[in-house]
Amino acid sequence: MPNLLAKGRLARWSGVAGVSLVTLTTMAGTVLAAAAEHAPNAAHGGEHASGGLPQLNPANFPTQIFWLALTFGVLYHLMSKKALPRVAEVLEARQERISRDLAKAAQLKEEAEAVLAQVEQSLAGARAEALTLIGQTSAEIEANTQSRQAALTADLAARLTAAEASIASAKDQAIANIRTTSADIARDIASRLAGVEVDAAQAEAAVAAVIEERR
């Protein structure tokens, strides 16, 4: 709450006015009361008129107005000059303290947020770095795997062709061996059964013709 007792021109004026007004009212009231005092007193004849309201007995008016003006004037003076500024001061100090604490809290929050942002940034950096590292490594592994696979494939192909070649030559040799052996066996059979000596070349040609025929 803003200071309600700002020491302005109006505040000073109202202080004077407050006290002076009470005095003024007092004087006016006292005159009225005094004027009224004479008439009813004559009628009643006694100070404590029986049955009448004590409130309406004008004999009581001057003292009441006097003491009201005095006590209210003192009260107004004490309140406006001493008591209320003190309360305002305490309330203001508290308001100030609260807003200061709030500002401090806001500042601390801002700092914490900055630190948090920094942490997040470095975390993001680390994550990106890790990702590139992973990508790089996996690419390397991929390349390595591919080259080894290619080498293996080439090796296997070479071995396959070598094996095929050796199989083919072994087959050719086997076939050649079969020809000479067959020719020999045929010659042997012919000499034993028919007693005919067959020429080696002739026998071989005959065997070759038969093999060609059966193929």
Added chain:
Amino acid sequence: MDPLHQFQINPLFQIVLGGYDVSFTNSALFMVVAVALIYALLVVGMANKSMVPGRLQSLAEMAYEFVAGLVRDNAGHDAKPYFPFVFSIFMFVLIGNMIGMIPYTFTFTSHIIVTFALAATVFVFVTILALLKHGLHFFSFFMPHGAPVALAPILIPIEVISYVMRPVSLSIRLFANMMAGHTMLKVFAGFTVLMISGLGALGFVTGLVPLAINIALTGFEFLVAFLQAYVFSILTCLYIRDALELH
């Protein structure tokens, strides 16, 4: 047994000043007590100036903020310089009413001359304030804006009368409430006493009825004591606003 006996003014010291009897009476005593209590609440209560208020300090601050809110909401922001005036009025009437709730005390707010003097102070204060603020333009207050000029002969006297009647209604409202409430309490208490003295043993039973009513009335009187102080100050605030803004 006279229910009006409680309103009797009894002089404690005879003082005569300039021909007038200004004796220190029971009424004056409780005015002094009220001022002392208010001052004690605010000065003793705020003595520590604690950041975190204690009970008494909370009470003092509550009173301050209550009246400050009252002034802000009803009299406007320009009324800040008059806050001490409204605060003094509110506390004086409130504590005066509350002191009256204690048995054997005197309720000075139940005297028409006291409430009228307070209301007249408010009236004169507000009128001087308006005259200082607006000069002769103040008198336009008695002619409502936009009203046809032909109606002026009727409207102006009505407005003037309603303005002049302000201190009368303000003072009678407070005085009548306090006097009626206190008289009623005394009347019902008197019934109980009459029943006991008149009916003997039976009176102790039937006497409980007015006693029960009196208990309820006492609670109600506390409400009235606060409410009338509140009404008195809120009307003061509204009059200040009228004086500052002229409608």
